Amino acid sequence: MIKKGLFVLSLLLVFSLLVSACVSPEPPKDNSLPAQESSFTEEVSVEEPKPDIGKEGFSLKDIPAFSDKPYVAVNDNTPYFTENEIVADPYEFYSELDSLGRCGVTIACIGKELMPTEDRGNIGQVKPTGWHTVKYDCVDGKYLYNRCHLIGYQLTGENANVNNLVTGTRYMNVTGMLPFENMVADYVKETGNHVMYRVTPIFDGDDLLCRGVLMEAYSVEDEGEGICFNVFVYNAQPNIEIDYATGESRLNESDSEVSRTEQTNTYVLNTNSKKFHNPDCSSVSKISENNKQVFEGTREELIEDGYSPCGICKP
Amino acid sequence: MEIIICLDDNNGMLFNNRRQSRDSKVLWDIKNNLQNSLTIFPFSEKLVSSAEIPYEIMSGSASENTVLFVEDRGIKEFLPVTNKITVYRWNRVYPADMSLDIVLSAEGFQITQTVDFEGTSHEKITKEVYER
Numbered sequence: 281m282i283k284k285g286l287f288v289l290s291l292l293l294v295f296s297l298l299v300s301a302c303v304s305p306e307p308p309k310d311n312s313l314p315a316q317e318s319s320f321t322e323e324v325s326v327e328e329p330k331p332d333i334g335k336e337g338f339s340l341k342d343i344p345a346f347s348d349k350p351y352v353a354v355n356d357n358t359p360y361f362t363e364n365e366i367v368a369d370p371y372e373f374y375s376e377l378d379s380l381g382r383c384g385v386t387i388a389c390i391g392k393e394l395m396p397t398e399d400r401g402n403i404g405q406v407k408p409t410g411w412h413t414v415k416y417d418c419v420d421g422k423y424l425y426n427r428c429h430l431i432g433y434q435l436t437g438e439n440a441n442v443n444n445l446v447t448g449t450r451y452m453n454v455t456g457m458l459p460f461e462n463m464v465a466d467y468v469k470e471t472g473n474h475v476m477y478r479v480t481p482i483f484d485g486d487d488l489l490c491r492g493v494l495m496e497a498y499s500v501e502d503e504g505e506g507i508c509f510n511v512f513v514y515n516a517q518p519n520i521e522i523d524y525a526t527g528e529s530r531l532n533e534s535d536s537e538v539s540r541t542e543q544t545n546t547y548v549l550n551t552n553s554k555k556f557h558n559p560d561c562s563s564v565s566k567i568s569e570n571n572k573q574v575f576e577g578t579r580e581e582l583i584e585d586g587y588s589p590c591g592i593c594k595p
Numbered sequence: 596m597e598i599i600i601c602l603d604d605n606n607g608m609l610f611n612n613r614r615q616s617r618d619s620k621v622l623w624d625i626k627n628n629l630q631n632s633l634t635i636f637p638f639s640e641k642l643v644s645s646a647e648i649p650y651e652i653m654s655g656s657a658s659e660n661t662v663l664f665v666e667d668r669g670i671k672e673f674l675p676v677t678n679k680i681t682v683y684r685w686n687r688v689y690p691a692d693m694s695l696d697i698v699l700s701a702e703g704f705q706i707t708q709t710v711d712f713e714g715t716s717h718e719k720i721t722k723e724v725y726e727r
Contacts, residue, residue, distance in 0.1 A: 351690070357611045459690045466616050466687065470716035509611050509690070 340482055340491060346516040350456035351495075359496035359510045361476050368474050368500045370394050372436050374443035380486060382409045383446050386430040387478040389500070390468055396437030402551070403427050403440045404585040405575060410447040410489030410527030413544050413577050418519050419450050423581070424529055426453040430479040430493065432461035435468075446481050446490055447527055449517040456513035460495050464507055473501040482512070487524040490515050547582065547595055549573040556582050561593035596661045597679040598670050599625060599633075600695065604684070607691025614642075614666050615689035618714035622646035624683075624722065629662060638667040669696030680704055684721040703727045 337355055344352060370391035375384030388394065406427055415422040428448030431438065438444045448457075464475050476498045481490035492514045499507035516522065519532045547556045548564045552571040556579075557564050564572070575582065579595065589595050602608065603615055625633065625648060632649040634657065643650045643664065650664075657663060657676055670677070680699065704725035714720045 353611075459688045462687050463610070463615060463689045466618075466685075466716045470617055470619070506613065508613065511690075 338494065340484060343492070343512050346514040348518070350451060351460075351511040351513040354494065354510045354512050357509050357511070359476070359478070359498045359508065361478070361496065361498050366476050366498065366500055370474060372431065372438075374430075374438075374441060377443060380409060380488065382483060382488065382490075383430060383443055383481050385478065385480045386444055387476075388431055388436055389474050390435050390464060390477045391474045392468060392472060394436045395465070395468070396433060398437075400433045401439040402585045402587075403445065404577060404581055404587075405549075405573060406440050406442055406445050407576075408442070408445050408447045410487075410524075412447075412527050412529065413581060414529060415578075416517075416520060416531060418531075419517060420454065421450055424449060424517060424520060425527070426450055428453045428457070430481065431477065432457065432465070434461060434465045435477065446493070447488075448490075448493075448515055449520070449522075451517045452492065452513055452515045457493065457495065460497070460509065460511065460513075464497055467499065467506050471499075471501075471506065473499055473506065475499050475507050484524060489522065489524045489527045491524060492516075544577055545579070545595075547575045547577075547579075549575050549582070549587065554587050555590050556587045556595060557590040558593040558595045561590055561595075563590055563592055596657045596659060596663060596673065596677045597681060598673060598677050599662065599664045599681045599683070600670065601666070601683045601685065602695060603687055603689045603691065605688060605691060606695040607689055607693070608695060609667060609693040610690040611692065612667075615691065616685050616687070616717070617642060618685075618717050618720060619646065620712065620714040620717075621683045621720060622648065624712075625664065631660065631662075634661050634663045636665070636667060639664055642666075667693075671696045674702055678727055680725040682723040682725065684723065685717055686719050686721060687717065699725050 337360065367389050370389045370393045372386075372388035372394060374386045378384060404427075408427060412425060414424045416424055425447050426449070427445045429438065430444050430446060433439070464477060467473070468475055478496045480494040482492055482494055483490050492512050494510070494512050496510045497507050498504050520529050521532055522529045546559055548559055548561070548567070549556050550567045550571050551573055552568070556575065579589070600608065601614070601616070601621065607615055609615065622642070623646070626646060629648065632651050633643060634653050635643055635650050636653055640650070640652070653663065657673065663673065670680070674697065704727045706723055707726045708722075708724035710722045711719050712722070
């Protein structure tokens with residue numbers, strides 16, 4: 281179907297966002313959408329992305345500090361889509377990375393046409409900005425950070441698209457974002473309708489780790505009756521302190537029972553056989569260049585991605 | 596009276612005044628097990644009528660034979676006249692800002708039947724029947 285390579289469509293979307301960039305509408309009183317005007321002040325440009333410019337009506341300063349809830353409603357749960365942004369033809373758009381290598385706004389008209397028919401592939405080779413392979417016992421699955429799809433795999437089937445992956449805490453990924461993705465995916469499957477869906481990583485200044493993601497969704501055919509939300513999901517993890525400038529983290533000093541481990545190594549992958557090897561393994565030279573890939577990370581991470589250790593070098 | 600509800604893994608029911616999910620196989624099952632008409636609140640009217648389930652809007656008090664489908668409110672107020680609760684579990688986590696307002700076991704309900712089936716948009720839906 282229509283994939284990210286549709287450059288013309290991308291330009292049209294960029295143009296649309298730019299055209300609608302400078303208008304400040306009255307905030308809607310209900311979940312109906314403003315006509316013609318946009319509350320989007322974010323300029324999305326292929327040449328010069330500016331992903332950290334806030335939206336009219338949205339400011340990181342208005343978001344309460346993270347406490348015990350994974351997300352908070354924004355704009356009374358009314359998304360910022362304008363009428364002319366809402367279409368029923370499926371498409372997807374992912375901003376180019378900015379000068380710091382960070383993701384920008386992603387937007388799609390989700391339909392069955394875009395949904396994957398295969399299991400998710402390996403994404404372990406992607407290292408989004410702020411990435412650290414770090415484990416804490418207090419985190420579900422140990423790993424603090426996930427490669428977090430902005431538009432979830434179950435919605436558009438994007439695997440290792442670097443423009444769609446940010447460094448996100450396990451808590452943001454699973455507890456925060458996934459329930460919204462589930463709701464949209466199941467609605468689309470059940471009704472055959474389409475859902476306008478936009479996920480914007482929100483960075484503060486030159487931070488490498490986003491403070492959270494703004495998730496907006498609106499069901500097209502029934503005009504928001506089935507799906508309508510606008511939420512900010514925190515990129516946070518209970519009991520962990522995070523330096524958003526770098527992605528460095530540490531255990532909250534009040535919780536001394538949890539230990540931290542970080543074991544990063546270099547491995548050589550055979551993407552065909554799904555084996556991983558030590559770099560000096562005799563089998564490495566026999567791997568076709570097309571199937572060979574260098575990976576920096578942990579053993580557990582590779583196993584989680586479906587790889588198994590070589591029986592010769594036993595990495 | 597019997598109450599029918601749909602819940603996610605966290606006993607959630609609604610988010611932003613919208614049902615968390617829907618599945619035509621659940622509606623079919625409700626319709627298939629109905630003796631008379633289904634009693635509903637206005638919130639559910641469009642959904643139920645789309646499945647051609649005979650229904651009436653809740654008004655006044657319920658009778659012993661009432662089957663009440665509840666989506667947009669708690670069920671605690673109906674417990675004094677309720678002896679059976681049917682729960683359809685989505686086996687998924689969705690966002691929720693309104694959840695079930697009781698703990699079934701604490702209200703004396705015991706599970707008497709569990710059936711799993713595949714929905715049209717859900718891999719596995721679990722139907723649980725509680726009675727007291």
